[in-house]
Amino acid sequence: MGNNQSAVVIGGSHAAVQLVISLRQNGWQGSITVVSDEPYLPYQRPPLSKAYLAGDIAEEQLALRASAAYDKLDVSFLLGVTVLAIDTDNHRLRLDNGEYLGFSKLALCTGARARTLPIAGVDLQGVHYLRNMDDVKGIQQSAVSAKTAVIIGGGYIGLETAASLTKQGIAVTLLEAEPRLLQRVASQPTSDFYQRLHKENGVTIRCNAMASALMGDTRVKAVVCSDGDSIETDMVIIGIGVIPNTELASAAALEVDNGILVNEFAQSSHPDIVAAGDCTSHLNPLLRRTLRLESVPNATEQAKAAAASICGLQKQYAELPWFWSDQYDVKLQIAGMNQGYTDAIIRGDITSHSFSVFYIKDTVIIAADCINRPKDFMLAKKLILHNAQIDPVILADETTELKTLLTEH
Amino acid sequence: MPVINYIEANGTEYSIDIAEGVSLMQGALDNMIDGIVAECGGCCVCCTCHCMIDPAWVEVAGAAGAEEAEMLEMIDSRSETSRLSCQVKVTAAMEGMVVHLPESQY
Numbered sequence: 001m002g003n004n005q006s007a008v009v010i011g012g013s014h015a016a017v018q019l020v021i022s023l024r025q026n027g028w029q030g031s032i033t034v035v036s037d038e039p040y041l042p043y044q045r046p047p048l049s050k051a052y053l054a055g056d057i058a059e060e061q062l063a064l065r066a067s068a069a070y071d072k073l074d075v076s077f078l079l080g081v082t083v084l085a086i087d088t089d090n091h092r093l094r095l096d097n098g099e100y101l102g103f104s105k106l107a108l109c110t111g112a113r114a115r116t117l118p119i120a121g122v123d124l125q126g127v128h129y130l131r132n133m134d135d136v137k138g139i140q141q142s143a144v145s146a147k148t149a150v151i152i153g154g155g156y157i158g159l160e161t162a163a164s165l166t167k168q169g170i171a172v173t174l175l176e177a178e179p180r181l182l183q184r185v186a187s188q189p190t191s192d193f194y195q196r197l198h199k200e201n202g203v204t205i206r207c208n209a210m211a212s213a214l215m216g217d218t219r220v221k222a223v224v225c226s227d228g229d230s231i232e233t234d235m236v237i238i239g240i241g242v243i244p245n246t247e248l249a250s251a252a253a254l255e256v257d258n259g260i261l262v263n264e265f266a267q268s269s270h271p272d273i274v275a276a277g278d279c280t281s282h283l284n285p286l287l288r289r290t291l292r293l294e295s296v297p298n299a300t301e302q303a304k305a306a307a308a309s310i311c312g313l314q315k316q317y318a319e320l321p322w323f324w325s326d327q328y329d330v331k332l333q334i335a336g337m338n339q340g341y342t343d344a345i346i347r348g349d350i351t352s353h354s355f356s357v358f359y360i361k362d363t364v365i366i367a368a369d370c371i372n373r374p375k376d377f378m379l380a381k382k383l384i385l386h387n388a389q390i391d392p393v394i395l396a397d398e399t400t401e402l403k404t405l406l407t408e409h
Numbered sequence: 410m411p412v413i414n415y416i417e418a419n420g421t422e423y424s425i426d427i428a429e430g431v432s433l434m435q436g437a438l439d440n441m442i443d444g445i446v447a448e449c450g451g452c453c454v455c456c457t458c459h460c461m462i463d464p465a466w467v468e469v470a471g472a473a474g475a476e477e478a479e480m481l482e483m484i485d486s487r488s489e490t491s492r493l494s495c496q497v498k499v500t501a502a503m504e505g506m507v508v509h510l511p512e513s514q515y
Contacts, residue, residue, distance in 0.1 A: 014450075021441060044450050064450070066439040073441070297448045297455070324454040331476070333454055374476055378456060378483030403483075 005030030007310055008093065008101060010083050010248065011109035012036025014045065015277030015299035015306075017064045019107050020075045022307030030104065032075045035093070037082040040133055041067055046296060048136045049157050050326045053164040055140075062133070086252040088270060105310045108249055108260055108268070108275040109303070112242035112294065117152060121214025126235040130157055131242070139237060146170055146234035150223045152211050154181040156325045157239035159194055162203050163327040165237075173231055174198065175209040175223070187344040189357050190369045194327070197353070201328055242294060244279045257281055259292040264316045266306035274306035285318040286385075287337065295323050320385055329353070333377035336367030336384045345392045347376065347402075356380070363389045375402065382406055411504040415460075417444045418512035429501060433494035433508060434458040444510030451495035456480050457514040458494040459487070463507035470497055470506065486511040 007023055009016045012034055020032050036042070043062040051057045070077070082096040092102040114129035116122065126146075128139045139161075143149070149165050151158045154176030162172045178184075180191040198205055210226040214236060223231045246256045255261040255269040259281030266274045266282070277299035281292045301319045308315035323334040330353055341359035348355030356376040359367040365388050368380035379402045383390070386406070394400050410426040413436060417423075427436035437445035437458075446457035453476060462470040467490050473481055474496065481491050494508070 025441070025443070046450065046452065064438075066435075069439045069441070296450060300448060322455075324449065324452065326452070331454065372476075374454075374479045375483055377454075378480060 003029050005104040006102060007032045007105045007107065008103040009034045009107040009109055010036075010093070011111055011245075011277070011279075012038055012040070012042045012077070012079070013109045013111050013277055013299060014042070014064065014296050015109035015111075015303040016107070017042045018300040018303035019109060019276060019307045020070075020073060021065075022304045023310060024073050024075075026307055026311040026313060028307075028311055032073070033078060033101065034075060035078045035081050035083055035095070035101065037080065038132060038134075039080040041065075041070070041077065041079070043133060044296075045132075046324075048133065049130055049160040050164060053130075053136055053139065053161065054167045059133075083248060086248055086273075088252050088273075091272070104272065106273045107303075107306055107310065108273065108279060109277050109299070110245035110248065110260075110275075110279045112244045112278040114238070115241045115243050117211070117238050117240060119211060119213050121216065121220065122238070124214055124216045124220040125218055126216070126220040127214060128235070128237050130161055130237055130239055139235070142235040143168055143170060148173070148233045149235045149237065150175065150211075150231055150233040151237045151239065152223070153239035153241070154178070154183075154205070154207070155185070155239060155241065156182070156323075158237070159198065160325060160327055161237050161239060162198055163201065166198075166201050166203055167328075171202070171204075173204040173206065173233070175211055175225070176205070176207045177210045179207050181205065181207070185338075186369060187338070187341070187357055187359065189344060189346060189350055189355075190332075190371070193350070193355075193371060197328060197330060242278065244281075244292060246279060249273075249275070249279075257290075261290075262302075264305070264318060265309045265314060266302050266317060267309050274309050276302040276306040282317065284321070285316065286320060291321065291337070293321055295321065297322055320381060322381065330372055331374070333370045333374065334367065335370070335377055335380040336365075338367035338369075341366060343392065345395050347396055348373065348398060358395055360392065365390060365395075379403060379406060411499055411501060411506070413499065413503060414505065414507045415442055415444070415510060416507065417442070417510045427499045429499055431499055433460060433492075433497045433499065435495075436499065437494060437510075442510070444514070445494060446514040447495065449495075453477055453480065453493060453496055456484055456493065459484055459511055459514055460492055460494040460497075461488045461509040461511070462490045462492055462497075463509060464490055466503070466506045466508075469500075469502050486513070 305317035338359040343360040354372040370377035449455035
């Protein structure tokens with residue numbers, strides 16, 4: 001780890017920030033450069049669809065670290081610069097400003113981008129995706145004069161956006177192609193709750209509804225659905241998932257399969273290249289399967305492993321995935337991954353704004369959706385890590401303190 | 410800017426200038442204080458920015474909100490003066506405040 005070594009990070013992300021800090025903490029003495037195609041120092045992404053869009057926090061409050069922190073770490077940034085190619089033979093990057101940037105070690109923190117909707121009219125003014133700061137600035141501009149909005153996609157981004165726009169007095173209609181909201185990620189009780197919550201707040205939700213075209217001259221005026229129905233609107237936000245940014249890796253002949261393939265040490269198939277965050281498909285040793293996650297804790301914890309690998313150390317990334325979502329006054333915290341669950345146990349009153357859904361697979365708790373139940377969430381994480389087997393009747397019984405269940409395991 | 414004194418479990422002390430309105434968590438992160446992890450970045454959802462306000466400063470720091478209090482209940486290393494540092498915003502009255510950090514955030 002001599003002074004003449006250079007570490008380069010592609011992407012100005014949550015993963016990138018943790019990675020550069022961990023590099024210094026691990027004793028990296030060479031140079032560190034972050035190349036980001038965005039013009040901003042790394043910022044927090046989760047509030048973009050939540051508090052920032054709703055106008056509750058200012059742009060300055062989104063900074064992941066004060067710029068002085070990067071000076072202390074001796075980390076330099078190339079902002080607004082896109083990497084065109086990784087030249088692995090010569091250990092250098094080709095940049096869109098015509099220059100080359102050499103590296104001894106490279107970290108790919110390229111993240112993901114919004115999946116585009118292949119229908120007519122998506123290029124009209126007033127049509128937005130929501131992934132980065134500029135997207136949200138565009139949405140906020142449209143929202144100033146908008147009375148109505150249509151959101152396409154009933155996943156977490158679409159729902160959070162619906163809540164944030166509703167808060168600004170905009171009448172929101174949300175279209176979901178599947179029979180229920182959050183179909184891909186949550187059980188029926190959780191879906192039902194969010195359907196009810198949004199209705200209570202005045203959002204019109206249409207399930208089994210596909211947008212087939214966006215209409216307007218220069219600015220969007222209406223969304224045409226596949227059943228022929230037309231919804232007039234002042235703006236449209238599309239939130240139908242993301243695609244990992246793997247093109248640079250693929251072009252450099254790294255192994256890619258729904259994400260840049262890395263092991264539990266965040267190492268790619270190239271010995272001098274690591275990757276972390278949304279862009280990776282990684283082996284999770286706890287769950288014993290390959291995951292591609294879209295979450296901040298994944299980005300930061302995997303980045304620590306990536307930084308260790310760059311420094312020649314071994315730090316395994318083996319964490320239980322977890323997620324959260326803020327909508328209105330409701331905080332959802334999700335522990336674990338519910339794929340393959342055989343039973344969903346409800347703890348609390350499903351008609352209230354405070355209950356949990358515990359996902360059971362073959363008698364073991366594998367995940368939990370905790371709605372305004374921070375204690376359940378904290379405990380669920382521990383129960384899942386302990387592979388706890390708990391009688392569903394006891395789990396559903398609110399008179400049993402969850403904490404006592406943990407001590408029995 | 411008020412000076413906040415962070416003391417890690419191993420005794421390491423940091424005296425740090427933090428602008429008013431910035432959270433104790435962000436102040437720690439900006440100065441690479443290891444004892445604060447802050448997995449969620451300050452949204453009161455992960456419990457990895459736990460700190461213990463020095464007893465002399467409890468009133469100045471204020472009490473935890475309902476949601477925060479529930480999260481704190483689940484932390485093994487909590488004390489009577491525990492707070493989530495993301496929820497404590499620095500004010501002028503905190504000049505010289507002492508904040509203790511736990512051995513581990515997990």
